[in-house]
Each structure stands twice: as C-alpha cells, then as structure tokens.
Amino acid sequence: MSSLTTPAPRAAHRPVQRIVEVARRRPVGAYVELVLAAPEIAERTEPGQFVAFAVGGGTSAHLLRRSIAIAGAGNGEVTVVVAPHGPGSTWLAGLRVGDPVDVVGPLGRPYPVPAPGTPALLVGGGYGAAALVGLAAHLREAGSTVTAVCGAASADRLSSVDELGALGEVVVTTDDGSAGRQGWVTDAVADLVGRVGVVYACGPMGMLRAVAEQATAAGVPSYVAVEESMACGIGVCMTCVLPVVGEDGRTRFARSCTEGPVFGGDRVRFADVGTLPWDVVGADAMGVVAP
Amino acid sequence: MSSLTTPAPRAAHRPVQRIVEVARRRPVGAYVELVLAAPEIAERTEPGQFVAFAVGGGTSAHLLRRSIAIAGAGNGEVTVVVAPHGPGSTWLAGLRVGDPVDVVGPLGRPYPVPAPGTPALLVGGGYGAAALVGLAAHLREAGSTVTAVCGAASADRLSSVDELGALGEVVVTTDDGSAGRQGWVTDAVADLVGRVGVVYACGPMGMLRAVAEQATAAGVPSYVAVEESMACGIGVCMTCVLPVVGEDGRTRFARSCTEGPVFGGDRVRFADVGTLPWDVVGADAMGVVAP
Amino acid sequence: MTAVETAVDMSTALGWAPVPSPVLTASGCSANGAELEPFVDLTAIGAVVTKSIQLRPRSGRPTPRMAETPSGMLNSIGLQGPGIDGLLADDLPWLAERGVRAFVSIAGTRVEDFAELAQRLRGVPGVLGLEVNISCPNVESRGEVFACDPVAASDVVSAVRAAADPAQPVYAKLSPDVTDIVGVARAVTDAGADGLSMINTLLGLVIDPDTMRPVLGGVTGGLSGPAIRPVALRCVWQVHQALPDVPILGMGGIRSGLDALQFVLAGASAVSVGTAVFNDPSAVARVHDELAAALAERGFGSLREAVGYAHR
C-alpha cells in the first residue's frame, strides 16, 4: 500500500529556552488557558508545534518537562490550554499572572499545509482542539475552507469552539450530549470526510487512530499530532517513540518530539504502539524474530 | 561547679499539625514577617517555642521541615520572621497572602519564667530578637523590668526593635554601625548583665555562647534558645542533638527540638558542639575513651 | 478525596503475629513511639518499630548528623540510644501500658551481641517480634556490614532465632548495597528468618560546598526517603519473585497510600513509613487510610489479596 502522506518536514526555526511571565490566565471549562509573554517563541511558532515547561519551580521534585501544545501565537504572546491531570499539569494550571515559568519552544514539526484552497477537516478531542486554532487560521489565509469537529466527554471538556467557529463551520460532539450532538467525533467525521482534501487531528490516541483510519479508508491524507509520554521534548532521551512507517516503507521507532508530534495518519502504526513488532528496524537485535 | 539553671520544663500543651493560611505578609529589612491564621497553634503557644513548616508545596523535593521561632501568638494568629537563606526559607519568605502552608506547633520547651519581678535582660541576634517579643510581654506582665539588646550585622538585619521597645528599654548594636551602637551585643551585655536577675538569649550559636558565658561569669542564670539543624522538629529523628549537662551533672546528647530549644546557658557545652566528648553518656560504646 | 467504601480487611501479620494494620513506623524514624502520640493513634497502627537498640547506652555520633538531599536525606545518627536496659525499663513498658505493639529492632557489632539482645527480649510484654538490623551502615565497626555478606548475615540470624522467644517472629533487615539481594535473602531465610525487612538506607555521601569536606563526620551516611523508593521496590519485587512464601516488611520512601500500594503489589505484606514521618508526623496513620481507600477503589476486599498482585 502506498502512503497518502509524506513525513512532516522540520520547522523553519530552532527552539529557544526562556523564562517567561504569565500575562493572563483564564479558566475555560475544565481547563486553564495561560497566555505567556514569550515574543521569541511566538515569532518562531508554526501550527502544530508545542512547548515544554519545567514544573514545580525551584524546589521541584519533578525533573521532566511537560509538553503542551501551542494554542495560539502572536503579538509576542503564546497561548496554551492546560488540563490539570497529575502534579505537573496541576502546577501549571495553578500559575498566577506575573509568575515566571521556564519554557522551551517551539518544538516539534508543524502540520504540513496542503495545496492552496484544499478544503480541510480539523478534528480536535478535548483540549486538543486548541492546538488546531492556529492551523485553521493559516489554512483560511491560504484559501481553504475549514470545517472543524470538536469533541469531548462533556461540555466542560470542550475547548476553542468559538475560536474555530470564527474561522469556519464547527460541529460539536459530546459523549454525554451535554453540548452539541451526542456521540463521538468519528460520527461527525464520517459525514464530513468525503468532502475534504485533507484531515488534521489532535487529541487522545484512540481518537487519532479512529480518525486516521476513517481518512485513510476514504483515500484522504491525514495528519495527526500524537501525545506520547515525553521526558525531554527536544529529542535527546528516546522515551517518546512510536512505530512509524518511513518513506522507504520500513517502520522505525520515531521520536514523537522531534520527528513528530505531527505524523501522517497512515504512517503511525497505532495498533502496535507500546509493543515491539518484529519488522521495526533493529528489532532483530533485540531478539525479536519474524513470525 | 553547680548549675545556675534548672532544665526548662516541657510546654503545657501538645503540638498540633494544621494546614493554615497566610493572613498577612510584610517585608522587614532583610526579613519577611508572616502572620498565619492558626488559632489552635496560637492558643497553645508559650514564649520560646517554635513551629515547623513543610516547604515547597505539593511538588517539593525538600522533605525536611523548617523550624522557625514563634515571634508572636494571639488573636488566633501566629507570627514568624523568616530570613531567606536556602531553598526552604526562601520559599517560606515568598509565600503570599492566602497561600496555604502545612505547619506543626507549638514545638519545644518555652523559656522558664523567673520569680515575679526579677529584672530580665533579653538578648536577640538578627531575627532571633523576634522570638523574644512574647517573652518580654510575659515578663512585663509578671512585674519584671525588661531590658533588651538587639544586635545584627547591619540595620536591615535587626528585627522587632519597636516591639521590644514598647515593653522596655532597648539597646541596639550593629557590626557596621548602620544602626545603634557599633559593635557586638556582648559589648552592651557587659554593661547590663550586672543589673539583672536573669538573661535570655536567642540568635546565632556564637552569640548564645558569648552571652551565656557573660551571664554565668556574672553569676546570673541564663536561658538560650539554640538553633541546631533539625530534620523533624518533633523529637523522632535524633539529628538535632548537642551536649547538654543534666541535673545529675552528666552530659548527654540532648535533642534541641524536644529537650530544647531552650536550655540553661550554663548547661550547653558550646565548645563541644559538633564533637563527641568522651564524657558524654554512651560515648564509651562509640569507642571514645577517657583521655 | 472521593468517598469510597473502605471496608477493606486491612489485617495482616508479621510472620505469625497478627496486626490490625499493615502500616508500621520504620526503625530510627519514630524514636520509640511516644513523640508521635499527639499526631497518631499508636494502638491503631501495625506496630511501632523501635529504634535499633544495642547492649550498652550509646551517645551516637557528633553533629552534623544529616544532610537534606533531593527528595531524601542522608543520616548518620550512629544508633544513639539508651541500651537494652533503658529500653526494657522505660520505653517498652510505656508502649505496653498503652497497648501499643512493639516490633523491636536490635543491632550489634558481634553475633553474640545480637543473641544476647534477643535473649533479653524473651517474653517481654508487648513485644510482637524482632527486626534484626544487620544492615545499618552507620555503626562504628565499618569493615563489611553483616548484611553485605550472606554468611555473616546468616550467622547473626541463626543466633538470634535460636536465642529469641519462639513466640516472637524474627525479621532480618536487608541492605540494598549488595550485588545480589536475592542471595542474601535466601541465606538469611535458610538461617531461620521468619520474614524480611527491606530496605535499609543506601550508602551515600554529601560534600559541603563551603567547608569542602563531607558534611557528615562519619564521611558517608544512609540515604533514605522517596528518592530511593524505586530501588526499594525493585528489591521487594526481586525477593518476592524468588521467595514468594517469605513475608516482607517493605520500606524505602513510602509517603502516600499509593506508594504503600506499590510495595504491597510487589510482594510486601506490611510496610514501614520512615523518613516521610519527618515531613508529616501523621504520615503513618494517613498512609493506612489512603492505602485502605486505594485497595477499596481497586476492588480488593482485603489487603492480603493484593500482596504480590503485580506478579500475576
């Protein structure tokens, strides 16, 4: 099977590391939106990239950076939407205006943009929708019509519906029906995928897999931003890998921080994430034999 | 040589552990004064006791509590004066109004009070003076005249001069002459020790030693609040010991958190702190032999 | 915390000695119990593991005796204590009067010392059992620590088992500073240990950047606290894997109920909370409650069902 996608190219700019201040903070449903005064990161950002925060301040027992997608970049500011989950994201969500935070970014490869005018479907799960706002604006400028699907478990876990609505049609789905259509994003995607030339998705792995499979089945190229556990975010630790099919058709353990987080939806071997398939390059040296 | 002091008795109340809020915060020279809304600690406090704070919040790499003398207790509030030094005290000094902090107290033995009316000399070094304010008030109520000496390296490291001044005469000394008389507290103590019936001191170990020696030489009982490195503050870790002469005349490694921090100035073997003298009870089992 | 039905049967045993809670203090981290009374109901916890006692009173080492380290601490107390006479005269009666179970930690520098201590503790009221501290890196006689040599460790354990009250289970406390902890575990259980306490501190060092000398007078000290938890868990896992029938008292960096749960799942049938008590004097009781809630949330009806569950 030949691929519908080419691997996402590197970003135009290198990342920087800065200690920046929280300029604004706003609770949004179950999330917290932080706006950082970070001009050098803002000016380098392309849609799909992320930043990595050091968490816990000077007394912290948490050494590893937390990766958060960039939900907006402009006017010298970078916006992120944080879902309080464990200690690190809870600390981030508790930052106050004026607090300093150490951030590295922009990181990762941006979403590749299609031929001008290609109609695009953007699918965001939970806070994942926030990461699609910059892309939507970018596509609109390039003449694409943008349709977005925002899904979440419940209304309070939706994000960026208004921002995406300003840039195109938005379909909302919630598992519990507390907002929009009851059901999963895939229900909406099934109706829409036939009308577009490219699909972009950001959200939990299960959703990415389903959307990528829908797009591929429909013969539409898709790009997904994966969320693998990352220790460094800059490509030096090798903790964030997943099996990805390269241009040569061979599968490698690719780092989702520097070779992703954006991958062709038909290149990620979702079913094999967390396993070591025998046909991954170098699996033989690990003692895994072909069946 | 018979002792001028009897060991300080236990406090009347047991400590409690509470998560309390910072009610007020005020920079005072090089220090920060924190007022905590902590009624259950305030009502139990006697002069000379201290509290122990957990530092760094939920993400902290710093496990050990930080001991801080109680500078005031009343109206449901406990006041402390913090000198930012290492990570823990710097974190404490950076707390903001409304922030929660986990505190255990009141801890340690209070200053024993003399026969009513006994004129008293209170000697505070740096932030140590803060810990004497409650004692000064207590002594005044019991009919003592109170004279205080507050000393520090420089004017910005003095504390509680006004509070002590409201309760008696205060002599100020600074090493650099930036406030009061230039010189050490011992210069002032030398002039005053002959006129009093008891001396109390709180401050750095070198100062405590000098003041205790002055008092003892003058035949005046003295009580000093020592500042030994403490891991727990509640008597369970045995890290905070120093050689103290007991009522039986034998020296033991006494825990400064539960058997102190207040000790008779003539009972602490200052010269032997940080060593293991052969005549400490149990030194023989450590292989130390009498010379 | 969400309200959870916590009707989990938390009872367990130290060897054959039943205890109502699997959460104990750790030797040397709660003195002999009394100081925790304002913060914890001592009769409700599994047991107070007393500070390792030797034959004679000991002053312990000079200060500084500790250094804070990232998520842990280094200590070199040198087993300060009243000696067995003091323990028998004061501390054990205090605990027994209140109905607090004591698990008495004994230490020595010669095999005979250990045996004599065990002998002295026969039939003492409230003494549930003995923990044999063969792994303390702080005692004066540095040389090789008993726990680092399977033969020396076995000699101590068999002498203690022979001298001790047959009603009192004997736990050997192992050091992680060995190439093969399973080998040591096997040797001491063959020598008669009824259970294993794991782990004691790791040997560590901190240099004071101001004096440019080791912080501790004894140069090295014992590293404890959450920093060492993954090492402790690994030791418990390996030993339970090799010796599934040997009861394990797990410890090393336990601070929360979920930490304790990890030890239970790895194979510990009881746990000690040590350094965390310095951070939170009510930690022993809190860990019990959190562990009970965590077991209930996961559908366990009893603690026993969860012991070693991660190996299945």
Add this chain to the structure above:
Amino acid sequence: MTAVETAVDMSTALGWAPVPSPVLTASGCSANGAELEPFVDLTAIGAVVTKSIQLRPRSGRPTPRMAETPSGMLNSIGLQGPGIDGLLADDLPWLAERGVRAFVSIAGTRVEDFAELAQRLRGVPGVLGLEVNISCPNVESRGEVFACDPVAASDVVSAVRAAADPAQPVYAKLSPDVTDIVGVARAVTDAGADGLSMINTLLGLVIDPDTMRPVLGGVTGGLSGPAIRPVALRCVWQVHQALPDVPILGMGGIRSGLDALQFVLAGASAVSVGTAVFNDPSAVARVHDELAAALAERGFGSLREAVGYAHR
C-alpha cells in the same frame, strides 16, 4: 549571581586526552549531540559522550520507556541506536565537521562485540576516546551485568584496550549495584582501563497504581537524576580514596555547578551531566559556568587543584 573573576583554568583531560572543559554530556542523555546545538556551544564543552552504540542497529524497547520518580526518573530505552555503521556514517562526521569532541560509548553482550566496536573506532576523526558501558542494566541479556562481576568486567576492558586505538583512552563505566565498587574499579584498571566513569543508573522499579503492573515493559529500569547523587558521590569518593591516580569521570544527578563541585572535590577530574539535560537543555554549558564561578569564589586557580580536595 555576583560578578566573580572566573579566570580559572578549566582545562582537564580524559586520561591523556586534553579537553578545555571538565563538563561533558552523559551517554544516552544527549543523543549524539546535534539536538543540543540550539542550546549549547558544543565545541566549548568537554565532549559529547555519545549514546552507547552496539554493532547492529537496535530498535530499543517498546514504550513506556520511562517513569518519573521523586527527583529522578526510571528509564528502559534498551539502547535504541543506528549501530556502529550508522554512527560512523552520520553522527561522528557531523560532530567532527563542527570540531566537537566525541567520547564514544560502546556496548555489547559479548566480549568480542566490545572489541570489534573498539576496532571499528580506531583512528576515527574527532573520537577522543571510548567509554565502555559494561553496566547498562537495560540490555536484553539480563543475567548478570558485566559490571557486577569483576572478572567479566575485566575481560571486556582488556579486550577493548587491546583492540582500541592506542591514542584513545578507554574509560570503564561502572555500575553502583555492587557490594564492592572499589573491587570492580581495581579489577578494570588492572585490566587496562585508563579511567573510570561513575556511575551508571541504579536498578529500580515503579508499579503503575492503575494497571497494577510494573510501568516499564522490561519490569525494572535504570534510576537516574538528583535522587541518586549521594550514591554517585559516595562511589567516586571511595574509588578515588582507594585509587587516587585513576582519572574519574563523575556523574549521577549533577544539575548545578555546586553539584559538579562536589564530584570534583570527591575526586572526579571531569563530570557528565545526564538527566538534568531533560530538565534544562542548556545544563551542560550552565554547569560549566557555575563550576568555574564556584572554583573562583573558593580561590582555586585551576580545576586541577580542586580534584580530590575533600580528601585532604
């Protein structure tokens, strides 16, 4: 930071190979260097210690490959890498073109593998020397790790020393998971090691409270970061004490210049910064600057004067 005259001579050597800075990356914690370029002047640091390379390309282990732990982390990467051909074709030329010194870490599961790797690296431009990873607890062949057996460790080191370019110093990287690290150090230096890298990670385990199974597919993993710093320092101290003439590349939890200073005072003539890079990508350069300032403040004219100073 206060302005301090930092005209300290920071030059040192790895064996006989001179380097302008005593601060290096740590193997496996900075990939092969390129990713750090946006954050650090790679030509100014002591060297890039490359990720341990084996003969063949390796996929490494499946995810999850890490767990965060208090002040540290557990990893089980499984030595993912391009194999020696890839390293020679891509990474080493990239470094050499830029004038970045490479200290190449080699790993294998048989003595001959190590020797072949050393052979392949003879005379390669920019390769300053070799670090022999005999202590990685993550390789597939679990059994006993080379580094835990003085004889097996010596076999590897003598084979590597014999096969390697005589111009390239050979450092043996030791594991702390042994009863007697001085014994291993002595054995490998007798076998021809020109220096020692200390320490590799400690074997640890974390259990996921949700799945109730070990987090890592390989069950155990390697513990690193500030949590282990006191153990690392103790190892450096003990080995320098016993073998004062053997150069030591110290590592384990170094995050600041004062941390690095502790290792230098304990006896390390150079240091590697590993896990701290994940927290701060500019850590290697920052540690150099902070160390230079700390040495100046303490009146040292050169790094060399401070090596082992705490033993005096």
